[in-house]
Amino acid sequence: MVSLQTSHFVSQISADLLIAEVSKLYASISKLESLRPSKEVNSLFTHLVKLCTLPLVIDITSLPKEVQAMRESLINLCGRAEGLLELEFSTFLTKVPQPLNNLILFPYYGNYVKLANMEYKILHQNGVVSPKKVAFVGSGPMPLTSFIMATYHMKSTHFDNFDIDEKANELAGQIVASDGELEKRMKFETRNITDVKEKLGEYDCVFLAALVGMNKEEKVKILEHIRKYMKEGGILLVRSAKGARAFLYPVVEEHDLVGFDVLSIVHPTNDVINSVVLVRKPIF
Incomplete structure (x- = not known):
């Protein structure tokens, strides 16, 4: 080693x-x-x-x-x-009292905090301050980004979390149920994002997790679907990877984002792994 x-x-x-x-x-x-x-x-x-x-x-x-x-x-x-x-x-x-107070015990919690801070800063710099409605695609059983954003950065925003795994959504829902205020603003849906159409037009901002679309063809298909159905002027935040970090996560390049206006691309140099690509669907 x-x-x-x-x-x-x-x-x-x-x-x-x-x-x-x-x-x-x-x-x-x-x-x-x-x-x-x-x-x-x-x-x-x-x-x-x-x-x-x-x-x-x-x-x-x-x-x-x-x-x-x-x-x-x-x-x-x-x-x-x-x-x-x-x-x-x-x-x-789900088995401990006040589970949201124990998120810090997750091994990579600090990394998610840094990533969320970086993502919010990028959104803020591009005029996304207090979106009414956000979608997180590929939220998993520990939707840490949604938890951190909703708690510290977007305190009045409604979050819809999409994942294809019903068990993951069930567990995430149980964790959120421990906080009445957060539960009102956070929902979980077991759906493949390519089956979600008109509803995508409701969101001011869509987050696409790094592991949604594991190969290039799948990723491009998902990006095209989101672009087709999201609202004009809506923001899409795509997680990517650069350099050696691409051994851990798929890479999204500018030419994969046909039909979007690229607003910002940020490649971290600290222990945050994911790059962030921020794009907007043009207003026609």
Whole structure:
């Protein structure tokens, strides 16, 4: 494993070395009997995240085919592991009093706070201050972005959270039910976003989670669907990844966003993993 302590070494690490180390971790992760949270699973994914957030310029599109295939498979494994971690933690939260007060116990809570702060700042800079209605697509069993936004940034906004997993929505709904005020402003729907049509026209702003649309074709199809049905002048916030972070999450590029006006693209350099692409549906 690459030593992450030596700043000199970090600055010298090459793309080839990074790919070799990621490939080793992929080999270990793909052999796991289960991706449920455990000491081994947590250790492997922690190493992977640290490796992929090193300050390194790497062009994912220029990688050899076998590395591209490994990357796609790794993103799927990351997505499944993330889902199982959230599922276990949300199940735990439904059994404790005042679950919303215990969100901080989630291992990546601080990361979500930083991401939400960054996203709200970008929205605010582009005139989205207090939207009446927001949709979050791919909210999962731990819809932390919606919780953080609704509690700290958008205190009067109504949030509709869409996920294809009924169990995830059920658990998220139980967590929100512990707070009467928040429950009034937050709903959960078990639907594939490509089946949601006219309702998409109700939202001032739509968030698209990074793991909705795991491959390029699927992602572009979802983006086209949202653009078709969202309101003119509506804002879409798309999570993406850049450089080595693209071994963890799918990449959305400007040419994937046909028919939108690009307002802002932000690539974090701290421990926040996701890039943010903010676009607007033109007013015709």
